[in-house]
Amino acid sequence: MSFGFRVTHTEGRARAGVLSTAHGDVETPAFMPVGTQGAVKGVTHRDLDSVGAQILLSNTYHLYLRPGDDLIARRGGLHRFIGWNKPILTDSGGYQVFSLAERRTITEDGARFRSHLDGTEHMLTPEKATDIQSQLGSDIAMVLDECLALPADEPAVRASMERTLRWACRARDRFLALRDGLVPGVVSTNPGQAQFGIVQGGVHPDLREESAKQTVDVGFEAYAIGGLSVGEPPEVMYDVVSHTTPFLPGDRPRYLMGVGTPEDLVEAVARGVDMFDCVLPTRNGRNGQLFTRRGRINIKNTQFAEDEGPVDPDCECYTCRTFSRAYLRHLYAVNEINASTLNTLHNLHFYLDTLRRIRESLRFGRFETFKVAFREQLGH
Numbered sequence: 001m002s003f004g005f006r007v008t009h010t011e012g013r014a015r016a017g018v019l020s021t022a023h024g025d026v027e028t029p030a031f032m033p034v035g036t037q038g039a040v041k042g043v044t045h046r047d048l049d050s051v052g053a054q055i056l057l058s059n060t061y062h063l064y065l066r067p068g069d070d071l072i073a074r075r076g077g078l079h080r081f082i083g084w085n086k087p088i089l090t091d092s093g094g095y096q097v098f099s100l101a102e103r104r105t106i107t108e109d110g111a112r113f114r115s116h117l118d119g120t121e122h123m124l125t126p127e128k129a130t131d132i133q134s135q136l137g138s139d140i141a142m143v144l145d146e147c148l149a150l151p152a153d154e155p156a157v158r159a160s161m162e163r164t165l166r167w168a169c170r171a172r173d174r175f176l177a178l179r180d181g182l183v184p185g186v187v188s189t190n191p192g193q194a195q196f197g198i199v200q201g202g203v204h205p206d207l208r209e210e211s212a213k214q215t216v217d218v219g220f221e222a223y224a225i226g227g228l229s230v231g232e233p234p235e236v237m238y239d240v241v242s243h244t245t246p247f248l249p250g251d252r253p254r255y256l257m258g259v260g261t262p263e264d265l266v267e268a269v270a271r272g273v274d275m276f277d278c279v280l281p282t283r284n285g286r287n288g289q290l291f292t293r294r295g296r297i298n299i300k301n302t303q304f305a306e307d308e309g310p311v312d313p314d315c316e317c318y319t320c321r322t323f324s325r326a327y328l329r330h331l332y333a334v335n336e337i338n339a340s341t342l343n344t345l346h347n348l349h350f351y352l353d354t355l356r357r358i359r360e361s362l363r364f365g366r367f368e369t370f371k372v373a374f375r376e377q378l379g380h
């Protein structure tokens with residue numbers, strides 16, 4: 001089976017749909033838990049199934065360094081290697097490389113960097129990022145884009161956006177050559193792999209428009225909006241999303257990268273976004289910050305020391321059905337591994353359940369009603 005997307009319901013600019021991949025379908029709007037090293041920290045794949053995860057995100061940079069894409073290709077690809085049979089999206093590795101600051105140099109060719117593990121030197125180019133993901137065999141591969149250091153003035157954002165476009169052309173050429181078996185020495189472990197282009201352009205509407213139009217001209221299976229949730233106020237991000245989605249084809253899914261809070265997801269769906277990933281539910285879970293329908297709580301606070309209630313009385317996850325806030329606070333305080341597991345399970349359930357409720361509201365033409373109630377409950 002190959003890549004496909006079908007919109008089933010719309011309300012305003014919000015849509016519900018089904019994304020088809022070589023490893024099955026994903027109902028959209030969808031949230032992708034982040035499994036950096038081929039695992040979501042603290043929870044098993046069985047846990048992910050139990051909270052309704054449909055698709056996993058994995059990080060190319062980390063898997064390239066350890067255990068290496070050659071090894072994973074020899075083991076039959078990432079799905080087989082990690083024992084996850086549902087869809088997987090891999091990022092390009094660019095975000096991590098650009099975050100290395102003093103350890104990397106960017107040229108037109110790509111990014112030269114030193115591994116954060118042993119200092120060895122590597123070169124990540126648009127072609128190399130495509131090759132690695134071909135060997136990993138994810139269902140959705142991302143192009144290498146330039147992640148600009150902020151703050152940056154408009155000419156710098158334009159230059160970066162234009163380089164990202166040139167890189168997108170190179171990545172697409174490589175992807176098509178790999179599909180035709182024209183790249184010796186690189187294995188394709190998933191013939192049904194799709195490749196997404198990435199729109200850049202900072203917070204400048206004209207740059208976003210230009211980037212969107214030209215990225216669509218390159219011709220990818222679908223498109224992502226990158227370079228947001230990097231410190232700008234939420235309203236600015238919502239405006240950029242609002243302005244960008246109309247330039248992306250209506251019959252392809254739209255992926256807002258690295259976003260965001262539960263409120264962000266609802267607002268972005270209202271502006272026509274279909275896919276999300278974010279480390280917030282997992283990272284915050286490990287730090288004891290838990291999302292609820294009435295806002296976030298910090299389980300380490302003393303006010304929960306003898307609180308018999310569940311984290312979220314409206315939540316049906318294993319953690320909330322079984323354990324009290326008092327117990328969870330104790331587990332966190334004594335640094336018990338279970339604290340990370342149970343907190344992560346709850347947060348992921350909260351995120352995935354929010355998306356489930358969004359999809360259901362769209363099916364019944366009640367998304368706007370849902371959105372108002374969601375905000376009211378959070379106290380907005």
Ligand SMILES: [Zn+2]
Nearest residue numbers: 315317320346
């Ligand atoms: Zn829960």
